[in-house]
Amino acid sequence: MKRTHSCGQLRASDIGGEVRLCGWVRSYRDHGGIVFVDLRDRDGITQIVFDPTDSAERHELARQLRAEWVISVGGKVRPRGADRVNPKLPTGEVEVIATDLVVLNKADTVPFDPETAKDVAEETRLKYRYIDMRRPEMTRNLVVRSKIAQAMRRVLDARGFLEVETPFMTRFTPGGARNFLVPSRQHPGTFYALPESPQLFKQILMIGGLDKYYQIARCFRDEDLRADRQMDFTQLDVEMAFVTEQNIMEMTNEVMREVCTAAGKSFPDQPLIMPYKQATDEYGIDRPDLRFEMKLRDVSEIAKASTFKVMTDTLAKGGVVKGLAAPGGAKFTRKEIDAYIAYAGDFGAKGLAWTKLENGQFAGGSAKFFDAAGQAALRERLGANDGDILFMVADEVDAANKALAALRCKLGADLKLYSPDAMAFCWVTEFPLLEFSQQEQTWVSKHHPFTSPRPEDLDKLETDPGAVLARAYDIVLNGVELGGGSIRIHSPEVQARIFKRLGISDEEAKEKFSFLLDALRFGAPPHGGIALGLDRIVMMMVGAESLREVIAFPKTARGICPLTEAPGTVSARQLRELHIAITAKPEKS
């Protein structure tokens, strides 16, 4: 019953050959006499012909065939003839005249047609994922994913990296995302935690002298899901000893170049490297979308001389006024402008000032608050041209950046400021090591507490924590963070200073991280690494709108798997064995 070819393989050069194909019936066309079947496997489609004059019995069986039945067909490859070629199929020049037909399995009426599943409710697609993935586009996504994973392994293996697995069942360590916990049966009242990343293990591998490590690792984070976030997701995790930031970035460039090649895309020879400050100043965010310009500009000085009270008051309180000029935005209707104001509001903007530049002068909105000199200055500062619309936000600098960054991305998409297949990679570096958490009223790590500060900034750790820059770097594509990493702290003394700065006491550090602190004392080499989000990379490479399109069995926004209906309840006995008592009623039985 073995196949001689896949269903996407046969060409004119195969004419005359005896073949056997296996696959799923995509469609059947019964002409009363002759019967055509389109046979599909993951490689393609081949037309099978059943001729009643060959065998009445086989022809009768062929007439029974229905969509998605699984069959095996033996036959001979023959040309279709010039007027019968199907240009839509790579195999369209040939067909297989069947000499044998075996029904391997029938199929119930399928809940939806795999060919048109793109239009089916996503929940239904996920419930019947095995049908959905017969759809060529879905198959292709998983094929590209596999090719990308192989490309990563190929590059790293060739460069002498070791693939090492780290445990899923590990110890809870504080900080970062909420962990999934696994109760211990053998040790009542204790829990394993699923790792949010293999961070500590890969550092310990470096201390262990493994030198160059990688892993395509699953990570687990119990946070709310989004189009680009799953509770379990995959990272290419890499760590190297005796390296600088440049070494890691070069290695990553090489990996990404091979990944892009595997996906039929291109990667720049030398991706742009942008300091964090420039990214936030000009794009309002640490992951700038460089497919289009439209930079943010600080217009505080100009606004100060205006009569716009909201702006002058904000400036008086130490805030800023920033803005941008959207090319061609003067055509927006009042309704569209209101929608942008509401959109900026979703991202925290209390207001959004606007004015249009038409026929050489400002018109409408907030133009009236600026005198001629002010208007000229705005125009110059924002690089505005006739036909543009100006948007401005007055707020604290972080809030203004956040709202304008979101607005900028929406305007870029709405105004079609870039081509749909544009790919703009860049590195963002020189991140602050720490940021002040208003919520916790303390300094917290921007990346993670094992990130090395720049040596020249070390002295500022106690005096001016916000000014300490980290040896960290993020790689960004089209405004999406593909991954990030850092050079780590390898000195126990520096690590202790960081913990102290973060308000983690010696006792707490000892209790939570003793294994790492111990390891750092036994010959830790300088080391650093990076983690790249595999799911996001595949999503970007295939142009998908959601991570779920590139994950075989993803979960819904509320963390449900429609296929298995996970999570589910367990028996009272299982709970007893785990020493677990349920205090809440389950949502469903």
Next chain:
RNA sequence: GGGGCCGUAGCUCAAUUGGAUAGAGUACCGGACUGUCGAUCCGGUGGUUACGGGUUCGAACCCCGUCGGCCUCGCCA
């Protein structure tokens, strides 16, 4: 935890905005047909309008609640 959009046949959608027996395409079943390729033609089966209340002479449509999906804010060191 908050906000927005959505839920009608297996699937994709409609129902003149509160009006009569909830329709169409597709799938499925039956029939016809020897060159189709989303085959075509004829006929047929198929509905707790997500669920539970309410308003009304009358509800797919309006109101309240619940469940589910998507997007999003918070959250994701």
